[in-house]
Amino acid sequence: MEQLEGRILYEDNHLIVVNKRGGELVQGDKTGDRTLADLVKEYLKVTYNKKGNVYLGIPHRLDRPTSGLVIFAKTEKALVRMNELFKGNTVKKTYWAIVDKVPNETEGTLLHYIIRDTKANKSVALPVEKQKGKLAKLDYRLIAASKTYYLLEVQLHTGRHHQIRAQFAAIGLHIKGDLKYGFPRSNPDGGICLHARSISFVHPVRKEELTIVADPPQDTLWDAFLSQL
Template identity: 40%
Template sequence: MSHEHLSQIPILYEDNHLLGIVKPVNIPTQADISGDPDLLSLLKDDIKERFNKPGNVYLGLVHRLDRPVGGAMIFAKTSKAASRLSETVRSRSFRKIYAAVVHGQLPAARGTLKDMLLKDPKTNMVSVVKKGTPGAKEAVLDYEVLGTAGGFSLVRIELHTGRSHQIRVQMNQAGCPLYGDQKYGSRVNKPGQQIALWSVIVGFPHPVTKEDVKLTSLPPAMHPWNLWTESVMDRLVME
Protein backbone atom coordinates (compact mmCIF):
# COMPACT_ATOMS: atom_id res chain seq x y z
CA MET A 1 0.00 0.00 0.00
CA SER A 2 1.77 3.10 -1.23
CA HIS A 3 1.53 6.75 -0.24
CA GLU A 4 -0.85 7.40 -3.13
CA HIS A 5 -3.30 5.33 -1.12
CA LEU A 6 -2.87 7.50 1.94
CA SER A 7 -3.58 10.68 0.05
CA GLN A 8 -7.08 9.26 -0.33
CA ILE A 9 -7.65 9.35 3.43
CA PRO A 10 -9.28 12.74 4.03
CA ILE A 11 -8.25 14.53 7.23
CA LEU A 12 -11.30 15.98 9.02
CA TYR A 13 -9.50 17.49 12.01
CA GLU A 14 -5.95 17.82 13.22
CA ASP A 15 -4.08 19.58 16.00
CA ASN A 16 -1.21 18.62 18.32
CA HIS A 17 -3.47 16.24 20.26
CA LEU A 18 -5.86 14.67 17.76
CA LEU A 19 -6.15 13.34 14.24
CA GLY A 20 -9.63 12.91 12.76
CA ILE A 21 -9.95 11.11 9.43
CA VAL A 22 -12.40 9.37 7.10
CA LYS A 23 -11.66 5.65 7.32
CA PRO A 24 -11.73 3.99 3.89
CA VAL A 25 -13.74 0.76 3.61
CA ASN A 26 -12.02 -2.63 3.72
CA ILE A 27 -8.94 -1.52 5.65
CA PRO A 28 -8.53 -2.99 9.13
CA THR A 29 -8.35 -0.33 11.86
CA GLN A 30 -5.33 -2.04 13.41
CA ALA A 31 -3.04 -4.89 12.41
CA ASP A 32 -4.85 -8.25 12.31
CA ILE A 33 -4.21 -11.83 11.22
CA SER A 34 -4.79 -10.88 7.56
CA GLY A 35 -1.44 -9.08 7.57
CA ASP A 36 -2.98 -6.42 5.28
CA PRO A 37 -1.88 -2.81 5.71
CA ASP A 38 -3.85 -1.31 8.58
CA LEU A 39 -5.08 2.22 9.16
CA LEU A 40 -3.11 2.82 12.38
CA SER A 41 0.22 1.95 10.73
CA LEU A 42 -0.59 3.95 7.57
CA LEU A 43 -1.47 7.04 9.60
CA LYS A 44 1.65 6.70 11.78
CA ASP A 45 3.83 6.49 8.65
CA ASP A 46 2.07 9.52 7.24
CA ILE A 47 2.60 11.63 10.40
CA LYS A 48 6.26 10.57 10.44
CA GLU A 49 6.67 11.75 6.86
CA ARG A 50 4.58 14.95 7.07
CA PHE A 51 6.24 16.18 10.26
CA ASN A 52 9.64 14.67 9.48
CA LYS A 53 9.66 12.87 12.85
CA PRO A 54 12.51 10.53 13.76
CA GLY A 55 11.80 7.39 15.79
CA ASN A 56 8.43 6.04 16.77
CA VAL A 57 5.28 8.07 16.27
CA TYR A 58 2.56 7.77 18.91
CA LEU A 59 -1.00 7.32 17.67
CA GLY A 60 -3.62 5.99 20.06
CA LEU A 61 -6.70 4.02 19.04
CA VAL A 62 -9.75 5.33 20.89
CA HIS A 63 -12.58 3.54 19.08
CA ARG A 64 -12.80 1.01 16.26
CA LEU A 65 -14.71 0.51 13.04
CA ASP A 66 -15.17 -2.96 11.54
CA ARG A 67 -12.98 -3.58 8.53
CA PRO A 68 -15.78 -3.18 5.90
CA VAL A 69 -17.12 0.01 7.53
CA GLY A 70 -16.00 3.52 6.55
CA GLY A 71 -16.47 7.03 7.92
CA ALA A 72 -15.45 9.47 10.63
CA MET A 73 -12.84 8.30 13.12
CA ILE A 74 -10.67 10.01 15.74
CA PHE A 75 -7.15 9.04 16.85
CA ALA A 76 -5.07 10.49 19.71
CA LYS A 77 -1.62 11.91 18.96
CA THR A 78 -0.49 11.86 22.61
CA SER A 79 -0.94 9.30 25.38
CA LYS A 80 -2.59 11.97 27.54
CA ALA A 81 -5.18 12.70 24.85
CA ALA A 82 -5.70 8.95 24.40
CA SER A 83 -6.39 8.28 28.08
CA ARG A 84 -8.74 11.27 28.36
CA LEU A 85 -10.64 10.26 25.22
CA SER A 86 -10.89 6.66 26.45
CA GLU A 87 -12.39 8.02 29.66
CA THR A 88 -14.91 9.96 27.54
CA VAL A 89 -15.82 6.70 25.80
CA ARG A 90 -16.23 4.89 29.13
CA SER A 91 -18.37 7.66 30.64
CA ARG A 92 -20.51 7.61 27.47
CA SER A 93 -19.95 11.27 26.63
CA PHE A 94 -18.34 10.15 23.37
CA ARG A 95 -21.02 10.26 20.64
CA LYS A 96 -21.12 7.75 17.83
CA ILE A 97 -23.73 8.16 15.11
CA TYR A 98 -23.95 5.87 12.11
CA ALA A 99 -25.88 5.62 8.88
CA ALA A 100 -27.10 2.21 7.73
CA VAL A 101 -29.16 0.88 4.85
CA VAL A 102 -31.23 -2.08 6.01
CA HIS A 103 -33.54 -4.53 4.29
CA GLY A 104 -37.25 -4.01 4.92
CA GLN A 105 -38.94 -1.72 7.40
CA LEU A 106 -38.35 -1.26 11.10
CA PRO A 107 -41.36 -1.50 13.45
CA ALA A 108 -41.45 2.28 14.04
CA ALA A 109 -40.08 5.49 12.52
CA ARG A 110 -37.86 5.88 15.56
CA GLY A 111 -37.13 3.75 18.57
CA THR A 112 -34.63 2.16 20.93
CA LEU A 113 -33.26 -1.36 20.61
CA LYS A 114 -31.98 -3.17 23.71
CA ASP A 115 -30.52 -6.67 23.48
CA MET A 116 -28.14 -8.87 25.41
CA LEU A 117 -25.24 -9.84 23.13
CA LEU A 118 -22.75 -12.66 23.45
CA LYS A 119 -19.63 -12.94 21.32
CA ASP A 120 -18.17 -16.30 20.33
CA PRO A 121 -14.43 -15.65 20.09
CA LYS A 122 -13.93 -18.85 18.04
CA THR A 123 -16.23 -17.83 15.19
CA ASN A 124 -16.13 -14.05 15.84
CA MET A 125 -19.94 -14.15 15.62
CA VAL A 126 -22.18 -12.25 18.02
CA SER A 127 -25.63 -13.51 18.97
CA VAL A 128 -28.62 -12.19 20.91
CA VAL A 129 -29.09 -14.18 24.11
CA LYS A 130 -31.35 -14.22 27.17
CA LYS A 131 -30.67 -11.89 30.10
CA GLY A 132 -28.51 -13.61 32.68
CA THR A 133 -26.48 -15.57 30.09
CA PRO A 134 -22.88 -15.71 31.39
CA GLY A 135 -20.63 -13.28 29.50
CA ALA A 136 -23.52 -11.46 27.82
CA LYS A 137 -23.39 -7.66 27.61
CA GLU A 138 -26.22 -5.21 27.17
CA ALA A 139 -26.36 -3.38 23.83
CA VAL A 140 -28.41 -0.21 23.42
CA LEU A 141 -29.00 1.98 20.38
CA ASP A 142 -31.49 4.61 19.23
CA TYR A 143 -32.59 4.68 15.62
CA GLU A 144 -34.48 7.00 13.31
CA VAL A 145 -35.67 6.04 9.82
CA LEU A 146 -34.94 8.89 7.40
CA GLY A 147 -36.50 7.29 4.33
CA THR A 148 -37.50 4.10 2.54
CA ALA A 149 -36.82 3.17 -1.09
CA GLY A 150 -36.76 -0.01 -3.14
CA GLY A 151 -37.45 -2.27 -0.17
CA PHE A 152 -34.68 -0.64 1.89
CA SER A 153 -34.67 1.81 4.79
CA LEU A 154 -32.11 4.53 5.47
CA VAL A 155 -31.51 4.59 9.22
CA ARG A 156 -29.61 7.01 11.47
CA ILE A 157 -28.32 5.18 14.52
CA GLU A 158 -26.88 6.51 17.76
CA LEU A 159 -24.90 3.97 19.75
CA HIS A 160 -25.08 4.11 23.55
CA THR A 161 -22.86 1.06 24.00
CA GLY A 162 -19.96 -0.07 21.84
CA ARG A 163 -20.44 -3.80 21.50
CA SER A 164 -18.78 -5.84 18.78
CA HIS A 165 -20.90 -5.89 15.57
CA GLN A 166 -23.67 -4.26 17.62
CA ILE A 167 -25.59 -2.44 14.86
CA ARG A 168 -25.38 -5.41 12.50
CA VAL A 169 -26.65 -7.88 15.10
CA GLN A 170 -29.38 -5.67 16.56
CA MET A 171 -30.78 -4.65 13.17
CA ASN A 172 -30.80 -8.29 12.07
CA GLN A 173 -32.57 -9.22 15.33
CA ALA A 174 -35.18 -6.54 14.52
CA GLY A 175 -35.78 -8.30 11.18
CA CYS A 176 -33.86 -5.75 9.12
CA PRO A 177 -30.35 -7.00 8.29
CA LEU A 178 -27.92 -4.48 6.83
CA TYR A 179 -27.47 -4.26 3.08
CA GLY A 180 -24.33 -6.15 2.10
CA ASP A 181 -23.74 -7.72 5.54
CA GLN A 182 -22.26 -11.12 4.70
CA LYS A 183 -22.06 -12.19 8.32
CA TYR A 184 -25.51 -11.47 9.72
CA GLY A 185 -27.57 -10.96 6.57
CA SER A 186 -26.29 -13.65 4.21
CA ARG A 187 -29.83 -14.90 3.51
CA VAL A 188 -30.72 -11.62 1.74
CA ASN A 189 -27.34 -10.34 0.52
CA LYS A 190 -25.13 -11.38 -2.36
CA PRO A 191 -21.43 -12.14 -1.84
CA GLY A 192 -19.26 -9.18 -2.81
CA GLN A 193 -21.78 -6.51 -1.81
CA GLN A 194 -20.24 -3.77 0.35
CA ILE A 195 -21.88 -3.41 3.75
CA ALA A 196 -23.94 -0.19 3.97
CA LEU A 197 -22.76 1.07 7.35
CA TRP A 198 -20.98 4.41 7.78
CA SER A 199 -19.71 6.43 10.72
CA VAL A 200 -21.38 9.82 10.08
CA ILE A 201 -20.71 11.67 13.37
CA VAL A 202 -18.09 11.34 16.07
CA GLY A 203 -18.46 13.91 18.85
CA PHE A 204 -16.60 14.49 22.11
CA PRO A 205 -15.16 17.18 24.36
CA HIS A 206 -11.60 18.02 23.27
CA PRO A 207 -9.26 16.19 25.68
CA VAL A 208 -7.26 19.38 26.36
CA THR A 209 -9.38 22.47 25.55
CA LYS A 210 -12.69 20.79 26.55
CA GLU A 211 -14.39 22.41 23.53
CA ASP A 212 -16.94 20.31 21.68
CA VAL A 213 -15.44 18.60 18.65
CA LYS A 214 -17.72 17.11 16.01
CA LEU A 215 -16.43 15.20 13.01
CA THR A 216 -18.86 14.44 10.21
CA SER A 217 -18.63 12.25 7.12
CA LEU A 218 -21.32 11.29 4.61
CA PRO A 219 -21.43 7.92 2.84
CA PRO A 220 -20.31 7.78 -0.81
CA ALA A 221 -22.92 8.64 -3.46
CA MET A 222 -23.17 5.07 -4.74
CA HIS A 223 -25.62 2.21 -4.44
CA PRO A 224 -27.46 1.73 -2.09
CA TRP A 225 -26.82 5.17 -0.55
CA ASN A 226 -27.81 6.95 -3.76
CA LEU A 227 -31.39 5.68 -3.46
CA TRP A 228 -31.94 8.88 -1.43
CA THR A 229 -31.52 12.52 -2.41
CA GLU A 230 -28.68 14.67 -1.13
CA SER A 231 -31.03 16.61 1.13
CA VAL A 232 -32.13 13.37 2.83
CA MET A 233 -28.50 12.25 3.18
CA ASP A 234 -27.59 15.65 4.69
CA ARG A 235 -30.02 14.95 7.52
CA LEU A 236 -27.69 12.18 8.69
CA VAL A 237 -25.21 14.77 10.00
CA MET A 238 -27.71 17.34 11.27
CA GLU A 239 -28.51 17.55 14.96
Protein backbone atom coordinates in the same frame (compact mmCIF):
# COMPACT_ATOMS: atom_id res chain seq x y z
CA MET B 1 -0.03 10.20 0.97
CA GLU B 2 -2.58 9.83 -1.82
CA GLN B 3 -4.40 7.09 0.11
CA LEU B 4 -5.34 9.63 2.80
CA GLU B 5 -6.08 12.52 0.45
CA GLY B 6 -9.47 14.02 1.26
CA ARG B 7 -10.00 11.62 4.17
CA ILE B 8 -8.55 13.62 7.06
CA LEU B 9 -11.60 15.18 8.73
CA TYR B 10 -9.89 16.88 11.67
CA GLU B 11 -6.36 17.36 12.95
CA ASP B 12 -4.62 19.29 15.69
CA ASN B 13 -1.60 18.67 17.94
CA HIS B 14 -3.43 15.96 19.88
CA LEU B 15 -5.90 14.20 17.57
CA ILE B 16 -6.33 13.16 13.96
CA VAL B 17 -9.69 11.91 12.64
CA VAL B 18 -9.85 9.94 9.38
CA ASN B 19 -12.72 8.70 7.20
CA LYS B 20 -12.17 4.93 6.99
CA ARG B 21 -13.10 2.95 3.90
CA GLY B 22 -15.18 -0.20 4.08
CA GLY B 23 -12.92 -3.27 4.13
CA GLU B 24 -10.00 -1.33 5.63
CA LEU B 25 -8.41 -2.53 8.87
CA VAL B 26 -7.98 0.04 11.64
CA GLN B 27 -5.09 -1.84 13.23
CA GLY B 28 -3.15 -5.03 12.53
CA ASP B 29 -4.58 -8.52 12.85
CA LYS B 30 -3.58 -12.05 11.88
CA THR B 31 -4.07 -11.28 8.18
CA GLY B 32 -1.04 -8.99 8.18
CA ASP B 33 -2.86 -6.60 5.83
CA ARG B 34 -1.85 -2.97 5.66
CA THR B 35 -3.89 -0.85 8.07
CA LEU B 36 -5.33 2.62 8.36
CA ALA B 37 -3.05 3.18 11.36
CA ASP B 38 -0.05 2.41 9.12
CA LEU B 39 -1.21 5.05 6.62
CA VAL B 40 -1.73 7.65 9.34
CA LYS B 41 1.74 7.00 10.82
CA GLU B 42 3.30 7.42 7.38
CA TYR B 43 1.38 10.65 6.86
CA LEU B 44 2.57 12.04 10.21
CA LYS B 45 6.16 10.95 9.60
CA VAL B 46 6.35 12.59 6.17
CA THR B 47 4.26 15.69 6.87
CA TYR B 48 6.06 16.65 10.08
CA ASN B 49 9.46 15.18 9.19
CA LYS B 50 9.44 12.95 12.26
CA LYS B 51 12.45 10.77 12.98
CA GLY B 52 12.17 7.20 14.23
CA ASN B 53 8.92 5.63 15.35
CA VAL B 54 5.75 7.72 15.23
CA TYR B 55 3.41 7.57 18.23
CA LEU B 56 -0.23 6.84 17.38
CA GLY B 57 -2.85 5.81 19.93
CA ILE B 58 -6.12 4.09 19.01
CA PRO B 59 -8.91 4.92 21.50
CA HIS B 60 -11.66 3.23 19.48
CA ARG B 61 -12.09 1.01 16.43
CA LEU B 62 -14.54 0.16 13.67
CA ASP B 63 -15.24 -3.31 12.32
CA ARG B 64 -13.27 -3.99 9.15
CA PRO B 65 -16.28 -3.88 6.77
CA THR B 66 -17.67 -0.67 8.35
CA SER B 67 -16.82 2.75 6.93
CA GLY B 68 -16.69 6.12 8.64
CA LEU B 69 -14.76 8.21 11.09
CA VAL B 70 -11.99 6.88 13.31
CA ILE B 71 -10.22 8.94 15.97
CA PHE B 72 -6.47 8.52 16.50
CA ALA B 73 -4.45 10.13 19.31
CA LYS B 74 -1.16 11.82 18.45
CA THR B 75 -0.05 12.05 22.08
CA GLU B 76 -0.20 9.70 25.05
CA LYS B 77 -2.05 12.33 27.08
CA ALA B 78 -4.76 12.56 24.42
CA LEU B 79 -5.06 8.77 24.27
CA VAL B 80 -5.52 8.38 28.03
CA ARG B 81 -8.14 11.12 28.13
CA MET B 82 -10.02 9.86 25.06
CA ASN B 83 -10.11 6.38 26.61
CA GLU B 84 -11.71 7.93 29.70
CA LEU B 85 -14.31 9.71 27.55
CA PHE B 86 -15.28 6.49 25.77
CA LYS B 87 -15.42 4.53 29.03
CA GLY B 88 -17.51 7.26 30.63
CA ASN B 89 -20.05 7.05 27.80
CA THR B 90 -19.78 10.79 27.13
CA VAL B 91 -19.00 10.40 23.41
CA LYS B 92 -22.06 10.65 21.16
CA LYS B 93 -21.79 8.31 18.15
CA THR B 94 -24.17 8.39 15.18
CA TYR B 95 -24.20 5.71 12.48
CA TRP B 96 -26.04 5.30 9.20
CA ALA B 97 -27.15 1.84 8.08
CA ILE B 98 -28.75 0.74 4.83
CA VAL B 99 -31.05 -2.22 5.56
CA ASP B 100 -33.26 -4.53 3.51
CA LYS B 101 -36.54 -4.09 5.39
CA VAL B 102 -38.42 -1.28 7.06
CA PRO B 103 -38.70 -1.87 10.82
CA ASN B 104 -42.16 -2.29 12.36
CA GLU B 105 -41.77 1.15 13.94
CA THR B 106 -40.07 3.92 11.99
CA GLU B 107 -38.19 4.96 15.12
CA GLY B 108 -37.54 3.32 18.44
CA THR B 109 -35.11 1.92 20.99
CA LEU B 110 -33.61 -1.56 20.91
CA LEU B 111 -32.53 -3.31 24.11
CA HIS B 112 -30.78 -6.66 23.95
CA TYR B 113 -28.15 -8.70 25.72
CA ILE B 114 -25.13 -9.38 23.54
CA ILE B 115 -23.26 -12.66 23.73
CA ARG B 116 -20.00 -12.79 21.79
CA ASP B 117 -18.71 -15.89 20.02
CA THR B 118 -14.97 -15.22 19.77
CA LYS B 119 -14.27 -18.30 17.63
CA ALA B 120 -16.78 -17.26 14.97
CA ASN B 121 -16.06 -13.53 15.50
CA LYS B 122 -19.79 -12.95 15.75
CA SER B 123 -22.32 -11.77 18.34
CA VAL B 124 -25.88 -12.79 19.12
CA ALA B 125 -28.41 -10.30 20.51
CA LEU B 126 -30.94 -11.85 22.88
CA PRO B 127 -34.13 -10.19 24.18
CA VAL B 128 -33.64 -11.49 27.74
CA GLU B 129 -30.62 -11.51 29.99
CA LYS B 130 -28.48 -14.62 29.84
CA GLN B 131 -25.25 -15.53 31.57
CA LYS B 132 -22.31 -13.54 30.17
CA GLY B 133 -24.68 -11.37 28.15
CA LYS B 134 -23.89 -7.63 28.08
CA LEU B 135 -26.62 -5.00 27.86
CA ALA B 136 -26.80 -3.32 24.44
CA LYS B 137 -28.89 -0.23 23.74
CA LEU B 138 -29.41 1.87 20.64
CA ASP B 139 -31.95 4.31 19.22
CA TYR B 140 -32.85 4.28 15.53
CA ARG B 141 -35.02 6.25 13.14
CA LEU B 142 -35.88 5.90 9.47
CA ILE B 143 -34.52 8.90 7.55
CA ALA B 144 -34.77 7.85 3.86
CA ALA B 145 -36.11 5.05 1.67
CA SER B 146 -35.93 3.65 -1.84
CA LYS B 147 -37.98 0.90 -3.49
CA THR B 148 -35.63 -1.76 -2.12
CA TYR B 149 -33.65 -0.34 0.80
CA TYR B 150 -34.06 1.83 3.88
CA LEU B 151 -31.64 4.24 5.54
CA LEU B 152 -31.64 4.21 9.34
CA GLU B 153 -29.88 6.67 11.60
CA VAL B 154 -28.57 5.02 14.77
CA GLN B 155 -27.50 6.50 18.09
CA LEU B 156 -25.39 4.09 20.12
CA HIS B 157 -25.68 4.12 23.91
CA THR B 158 -23.35 1.17 24.44
CA GLY B 159 -20.37 -0.11 22.50
CA ARG B 160 -20.73 -3.87 22.21
CA HIS B 161 -19.07 -6.19 19.70
CA HIS B 162 -20.89 -5.96 16.34
CA GLN B 163 -23.74 -4.28 18.25
CA ILE B 164 -25.71 -2.64 15.43
CA ARG B 165 -25.28 -5.62 13.13
CA ALA B 166 -26.39 -8.13 15.79
CA GLN B 167 -29.30 -6.06 17.15
CA PHE B 168 -30.73 -5.41 13.69
CA ALA B 169 -30.40 -9.09 12.78
CA ALA B 170 -32.31 -9.94 15.97
CA ILE B 171 -35.33 -7.97 14.71
CA GLY B 172 -35.12 -9.30 11.14
CA LEU B 173 -33.18 -6.44 9.52
CA HIS B 174 -30.01 -7.07 7.53
CA ILE B 175 -27.39 -4.48 6.60
CA LYS B 176 -26.66 -4.47 2.87
CA GLY B 177 -23.57 -6.56 2.15
CA ASP B 178 -23.34 -8.09 5.62
CA LEU B 179 -23.12 -11.81 4.86
CA LYS B 180 -22.13 -12.63 8.45
CA TYR B 181 -25.47 -11.39 9.76
CA GLY B 182 -27.79 -12.68 7.08
CA PHE B 183 -27.68 -10.47 3.99
CA PRO B 184 -27.55 -12.77 0.93
CA ARG B 185 -24.92 -10.94 -1.17
CA SER B 186 -21.65 -9.16 -0.51
CA ASN B 187 -20.86 -5.63 -1.68
CA PRO B 188 -18.30 -5.26 -4.50
CA ASP B 189 -15.76 -3.54 -2.21
CA GLY B 190 -16.04 -6.14 0.55
CA GLY B 191 -17.53 -3.60 2.93
CA ILE B 192 -21.03 -3.33 4.35
CA CYS B 193 -23.46 -0.40 4.27
CA LEU B 194 -22.82 0.61 7.87
CA HIS B 195 -21.17 4.01 8.24
CA ALA B 196 -19.90 5.88 11.30
CA ARG B 197 -21.48 9.19 10.33
CA SER B 198 -20.65 11.57 13.18
CA ILE B 199 -19.10 11.84 16.60
CA SER B 200 -19.44 14.52 19.28
CA PHE B 201 -17.25 14.89 22.35
CA VAL B 202 -15.36 17.39 24.48
CA HIS B 203 -11.78 17.76 23.25
CA PRO B 204 -9.56 15.90 25.72
CA VAL B 205 -7.04 18.74 26.03
CA ARG B 206 -8.64 21.97 24.81
CA LYS B 207 -11.99 21.14 26.46
CA GLU B 208 -14.06 22.54 23.58
CA GLU B 209 -17.10 20.74 22.16
CA LEU B 210 -16.37 19.02 18.85
CA THR B 211 -18.71 17.46 16.31
CA ILE B 212 -17.08 15.76 13.33
CA VAL B 213 -19.02 14.40 10.33
CA ALA B 214 -17.89 11.85 7.75
CA ASP B 215 -19.43 11.52 4.27
CA PRO B 216 -20.49 7.98 3.33
CA PRO B 217 -18.74 6.11 0.49
CA GLN B 218 -19.38 7.44 -2.99
CA ASP B 219 -21.68 5.06 -4.81
CA THR B 220 -25.09 5.18 -6.47
CA LEU B 221 -27.11 3.97 -3.48
CA TRP B 222 -25.50 6.22 -0.86
CA ASP B 223 -25.76 9.17 -3.28
CA ALA B 224 -29.47 8.48 -3.83
CA PHE B 225 -30.13 8.55 -0.09
CA LEU B 226 -28.07 11.70 0.38
CA SER B 227 -30.20 13.43 -2.25
CA GLN B 228 -33.27 12.85 -0.04
CA LEU B 229 -31.78 14.48 3.06
